Amino acid sequence: MAEPLVLLPGMMCDARVWATQLTVLSYQRPVTIAPVCMGDRIEEIASELLSCLPTKFALCGHGLGGAIALELIRRAPERVIRLALIGTNPLSDTPQEAADREPRMIGAKSGRFEPMLRNDILPRHIGGGPLRAHSIAEMQEMAMSLGADTYVRQERAMQRRRDQQSTLRRITQPTLILAGEDDQIVPLKRQEFLAELIPYAKLGVLHGVGHTVMLEDPEGTTEALYTWMRQPLVLR
Structure with a gap:
């Protein structure tokens, strides 16, 4: 049987963000979202996941999910067969980045979550491609169904995340770094840096899209993941 694939959504996203990839990739392997x-805390989420995920699996995370993926491979590298990181920042927050999260968390807790999403948060997550309006609507629906409390917990987890540079240098699994060219959340240069630190990592860039590439370019994302899943496990 083909190796199982575990997909980890980003902030304010649930299984719906992976709909296209789930439809295509699950024809050949078990897929868990x-x-x-x-x-x-990232560590707390990773501990919960390790207790219920398959013994060995391919792992793909986006944004917050990418930060969790790095913690999973730091803790249990023997369980991860291959790794894909989409829109992932391997560094901890700078003091300014951590401070910038506080007004958003306060706003969400004080009843301003929906207008914050519409006017500030979601426009930065989505690029200017042809699926921009559709992608923003999809993310708005997911975020509102998850709710303000979940958003605050996820912001806090990202604010507290560890620097994973030492983890990156120890990764030997086939690794894909997939970036949106116009990502405003994790700029392309940061993701290029991420790819440089992982031995043999392959960098893919989807043009004309932002942070949430699964919605903005579902076909390009699926093709990149399909190619990554077919990479040989022994790298030369």
Whole structure:
């Protein structure tokens, strides 16, 4: 049987963000979309996941999910067969980045979550491609169904995340770094840096899209993941 694939959504996203990839990739292998809203620390979420995921699996995370993926491979590298990171920042927050999260968390807790999403948060997550309006509507629906409390926990988890540079240098699994050319959340240069630190990692860039490439370019994302899943496990 083909190796199982675990997909980890990003902030304010659930299984719906992976709909196209799930439809295509599940023809050949078991695909699990794991929840990422079980706590307000990356370490806590990773511990919960390790207790229920398959013994060995391919792992793909986006944004917050990518940060969790790095913690999973730091803790249990023997269980991860291959790794894909989409829109992932391997560094911890700078003091300014951490401070910038506070007004958003305060706003969400004080009843301003929906207008914040519409006017500030979601426009930065989506690029200017032809699916922009559709992608923003999809993310708005997912975010509102998850709710303000989940958003605050996820912001806090990202604010507290560790620097994973030392983890990156130890990764030997076939690795894909997939970036949106116009990502405003994790700029392309940061993702290029991420790819440089992982031995033999392959960098893919989807043009004309932003942070949430699964919605903005579903076909390009699926093709990149399909190619990654077919890479040989022994790298030369």
